[in-house]
Amino acid sequence: xxxxxxxxxxxxxxxxxxxxxxxxxxxxxxxxxxxxxxxxxxxxxxxxxxxxxxxxxxxxxxxxxxxxxxxxxxxxxxxxxxxxxxxxxxxxxxxxxxxxxxxxxxxxxxxxxxxxxxxxxxxxxxxxxxxxxxxxxxxxxxxxxxxxxxxxxxxxxxxxxxxxxxxxxxxxxxxxxxxxxxxxxxxxxxxxxxxxxxxxxxxxxxxxxxxxxxxxxxxxxxxxxxxxxxxxxxxxxxxxxxxxxxxxxxxxxxxxxxxxxxxxxxxxxxxxxxxxxxxxxxxxxxxxxxxxxxxxxxxxxxxxxxxxxxxxxxxxxxxxxxxxxxxxxxxxxxxxxxxxxxxxxxxxxxxxxxxxxxxxxxxxxxxxxxxxxxxxxxxxxxxxxxxxxxxxxxxxxxxxxxxxxxxxxxxxxxxxxxxxxxxxxxxxxxxxxxxxxxxxxxxxxxxxxxxxxxxxxxxxxxxxxxxxxxxxxxxxxxxxxxxxxxxxxxxxxxxxxxxxxxxxxxxxxxxxxxxxxxxxxxxxxxxxxxxxxxxxxxxxxxxxxxxxxxxxxxxxxxxxxxxxxxxxxxxxxxxxxxxxxxxxxxxxxxxxxxxxxxxxxxxxxxxxxxxxxxxxxxxxxxxxxxxxxxxxx
Numbered sequence: 310x311x312x313x314x315x316x317x318x319x320x321x322x323x324x325x326x327x328x329x330x331x332x333x334x335x336x337x338x339x340x341x342x343x344x345x346x347x348x349x350x351x352x353x354x355x356x357x358x359x360x361x362x363x364x365x366x367x368x369x370x371x372x373x374x375x376x377x378x379x380x381x382x383x384x385x386x387x388x389x390x391x392x393x394x395x396x397x398x399x400x401x402x403x404x405x406x407x408x409x410x411x412x413x414x415x416x417x418x419x420x421x422x423x424x425x426x427x428x429x430x431x432x433x434x435x436x437x438x439x440x441x442x443x444x445x446x447x448x449x450x451x452x453x454x455x456x457x458x459x460x461x462x463x464x465x466x467x468x469x470x471x472x473x474x475x476x477x478x479x480x481x482x483x484x485x486x487x488x489x490x491x492x493x494x495x496x497x498x499x500x501x502x503x504x505x506x507x508x509x510x511x512x513x514x515x516x517x518x519x520x521x522x523x524x525x526x527x528x529x530x531x532x533x534x535x536x537x538x539x540x541x542x543x544x545x546x547x548x549x550x551x552x553x554x555x556x557x558x559x560x561x562x563x564x565x566x567x568x569x570x571x572x573x574x575x576x577x578x579x580x581x582x583x584x585x586x587x588x589x590x591x592x593x594x595x596x597x598x599x600x601x602x603x604x605x606x607x608x609x610x611x612x613x614x615x616x617x618x619x620x621x622x623x624x625x626x627x628x629x630x631x632x633x634x635x636x637x638x639x640x641x642x643x644x645x646x647x648x649x650x651x652x653x654x655x656x657x658x659x660x661x662x663x664x665x666x667x668x669x670x671x672x673x674x675x676x677x678x679x680x681x682x683x684x685x686x687x688x689x690x691x692x693x694x695x696x697x698x699x700x701x702x703x704x705x706x707x708x709x710x711x712x713x714x715x716x717x718x719x720x721x722x723x724x725x726x727x728x729x730x731x732x733x734x735x736x737x738x739x740x741x742x743x744x745x746x747x748x749x750x751x752x753x754x755x756x757x758x759x760x761x762x763x764x765x766x767x768x769x770x771x772x773x774x775x776x777x778x779x780x781x782x783x784x785x786x787x788x789x790x791x792x793x794x795x796x797x798x799x800x801x802x803x804x805x806x807x808x809x810x811x812x813x814x815x816x817x818x819x820x821x822x823x824x825x826x827x828x829x830x831x832x833x834x835x836x837x838x839x840x841x842x843x844x845x846x847x848x849x850x851x852x853x854x855x856x857x858x859x860x861x862x863x864x865x866x867x868x869x870x871x872x873x874x875x876x877x878x879x880x881x882x883x884x885x886x887x888x889x890x891x892x893x894x895x896x897x898x899x900x901x902x903x904x905x906x907x908x909x910x911x912x913x914x915x916x917x918x919x920x921x922x923x924x925x926x927x928x929x930x931x932x933x934x935x936x937x938x939x940x941x942x
Contacts, residue, residue, distance in 0.1 A: 352398060353934040354405040359398070366457070368397040373452055382752045382769050386759035398935070404464055406927045411467055416474065418466045426462050475923055476916040481908055490900050490907050496589065496844035496893040499864050500828075501853055502837060502886040504815040504877075506808040513806035520802045524791050531794050536737040537757060538782040539744070540721045542730055544708045544775040546700040553699045560691045564684050571682040574639060578675040579650055580615055580632035583625035586667035589844060589893075602661050602668040609658050615672045624667070636677065646671070701773075708768040708775040719765060721779035737784060748772050808884070815877040815884040823873055828888060844893050854880050863887065 349361030371393055376383045388394075411417065427433065433444040448458055524531070564571070584602040586595060605622045609615055616631030623632050639651055649662040650671050659671040715724060725732030735745040740758050743749040750771050757766075760780040769776050791798065821831060832839065842851050847861050854860050863874050867889035878885040 349937070351935075351937045352402065353932075353936060354402055355409055355931050355933075357405055357409065359401050359405065364397060364401060367401050368393065370453075370457075371397050371400070379752050379756070382750070382756045382766070384756040384759055384764075384766070386761070386764070387756060390755070390759050402928070402933060403924060406924065406931055407464075407468060407471055410927060411471055414474065416467065416470050418463045418470070422466055423459055423462050426466060427459070472916060472920045476912075476919050479912055479915045479919060481911045481915065485911060486904055486908050487900070489911055490904065491895050492847065493907075494846055494895045494900075495865075496846050497864050497867070498844045498890040498892075499842050499867070500839040500888040500890055501842065501851070502815075502818070502832075502839045502888075503853055503882075504811040504818075504884040504886070506804055506811045506883065509807040509810040509814070510803055513803060513810060515799065515803060515806070520798060521791065523802050523805065524798050528788055531789055531798070533787050533789050533793075534739040534741065535758070535786045536739050536784045537760075537780055538737045539735045539757065539778050540732060540781040541735070541747070541776050541778040542708075542711065542721065542725050542732050544704045544711075544730075544777075546697070546704040546773065546775075549700040549703040549707075550696055552703060553696045555692050555695045555699070559695060560688055561684065563691050563695060564687065568681065571687055573677070573680050573682065575651075575679045576636045576638050576677040577650055577653075577673050578636045578677075579634050580619055580672050580674060581625065581627070581634060581646075582609075582615075582619045582623040582632050582670040583666060584622075584668045585624040586663075587843070588665050599661065599668060602670065606658075606661060606670050609670055609672070615658070632672075636675075704775050705768065705770075708777060711777060712768055715765070715777075718763075719779070721765060721777065721781070734781065737782075744771075747776065812877060812879065812884045815886050819873060819877050819886050822886070822888075839888070841890070844891070853882065854878075854885070855882060864889070868892065 350358050351361055351364040352359040372388070375387070375391060375393070379387070427444070428439045430439075430444075432447055433439055435443055445455070448455060582602075582605060584598050584605075586598045590598075601622075605618055609618055616633070619632030620628060625632070627633055639647060641647070642650065643664045643666070645662055645664045646669060649659050649669075650673060653659060653671065653673040655673055655676050657673055659669070662669045662671060711728060711730065714728075722732050722734070733746070735747075738745055740754055744754060744757075747753075748771050753769060753771060757778065757780060760766075762780055762783050765779045766777060769778065818831070818835070822828065831837075840853055845851060847865065850856050851860070857880055860878060860880065863878055864887060867874060867887070869889070872889040874887055878887055
């Protein structure tokens with residue numbers, strides 16, 4: 310490869326000659342190309358042209374952003390997958406429309422406004438003041454010229470002004486705020502009686518013709534996805550560890566340069582006894598829990614064994630360990646617990662401490678003061694870290710050298726044998742499956758599935774190992790015959806029939822309740838146990854059902870006059886008979902405290918909606934002519 314040749318012979322006259330020729334080609338060809346791009350018209354927006362250079366710059370910025378996001382697993386094949394050309398053009402069309410409308414209504418951005426925005430940009434601040442060197446360094450790291458960044462700031466400011474102009478009269482009424490707050494915070498409690506399809510699988514009988522019909526109606530659900538097979542060279546850093554020799558001086562230097570890493574914060578070892586209390590518990594319930602907690606606190610203060618008390622009374626996950634929380638630093642516990650425990654001395658017991666979990670009694674058993682570990686304590690740790698870092702570097706260099714010397718049209722398996730390195734081949738896998746023996750790196754999979762057969766990656770790292778990967782084969786997606794998926798169809802069809810049976814039983818049960826039969830008597834008669842959800846808001850996920858907006862709609866549509874819905878409720882987890890048990894309104898005092906936050910949320914939502922509707926309307930009315938075909942890519 311040319312890159313490899315240039316690395317090996319960087320000082321030779323041949324390479325100097327080649328570089329000279331390349332420079333001439335760049336001057337004559339690309340000089341002409343850049344001038345030619347200036348004359349290209351990509352699109353026309355209400356008579357205003359989007360030029361080739363303008364489009365190229367926007368496209369390049371989007372491309373670089375995606376490349377940064379995907380890092381070393383980026384592939385140019387993803388350009389088509391992301392439809393990057395069209396996205397770049399849409400962005401420019403929106404900017405033209407915004408700019409044109411701003412001029413029409415007399416809005417503009419001044420140089421002073423741009424300057425003030427840049428000077429106040431947090432990323433460019435050092436010790437509270439604008440730092441020009443930091444400004445230029447950050448732009449350089451992001452491959453952006455100052456004038457391009459300033460132009461982007463100008464566009465942002467103009468967009469903000471337009472948005473402010475459009476939404477300056479966006480108001481929300483007190484009723485809207487109250488309705489939104491009520492919608493978000495009111496609660497209901499229901500009982501759920503679950504009829505699980507799995508419980509009825511043994512009661513159903515499969516008829517072959519019915520199963521065949523079921524397969525025909527649902528065949529698309531059994532589509533075999535596109536699959537690929539890869540050949541890959543793994544370069545494991547651990548194989549290079551024997552080559553690494555770390556000196557005492559390197560260890561000392563590392564220790565001194567990273568001294569902050571070896572500082573230990575103050576730690577305490579504590580036990581606690583938890584009395585659980587829901588944050589939305591009624592006052593009566595809180596008094597009862599607090600009373601129980603205070604009674605145990607008196608026993609602890611009187612000298613009874615704290616661990617034994619925790620085992621007997623605690624309602625937390627550490628109950629069986631006598632409430633032992635081990636050692637922890639400040640900031641690792643919830644705020645109220647944290648503040649209380651770090652005020653205690655060794656052997657002291659706290660008063661009752663209330664958190665979102667309930668009431669705690671805390672005892673500090675030991676305290677480790679802040680300190681810095683000595684070099685001798687961490688020498689082995691540092692040696693291991695330096696060995697790992699150096700091994701990674703050596704493995705990476707080896708991988709890069711293999712890529713540099715690789716011919717353009719390569720058979721990776723053959724190339725590996727020629728270079729006496731290990732090579733492996735995977736089984737076929739789909740995009741929704743892990744890469745065999747490599748892992749479930751979604752971005753790497755997206756890259757590989759965007760490749761054509763025979764394409765090879767650059768060096769990629771996954772799970773601490775470096776890889777060079779070639780897509781050695783691809784199998785397109787297809788609809789299978791029944792015989793190919795018969796076992797899965799049989800299981801799915803059995804579950805389908807069981808689900809129908811569960812639904813039938815649930816419907817019969819609901820009809821009896823709606824006909825007036827007593828809830829408790831019917832439960833006892835059928836030996837069934839319902840699940841009490843407790844009071845829940847619309848945002849809480851009920852574990853038995855999972856996240857399901859339809860479930861929320863159903864339970865909040867019930868009341869004391871209509872305790873059962875018209876139909877049973879179906880979800881992927883089963884069939885449910887639902888019974889309404891109660892409703893809890895909002896806390897008026899809390900509403901007054903949080904009202905302003907909800908007001909701002911509503912205003913922001915309205916403003917975004919107004920701006921997007923305005924932009925969509927501009928597009929509908931605009932004369933937009935795309936002059937260069939934007940095929941997907």
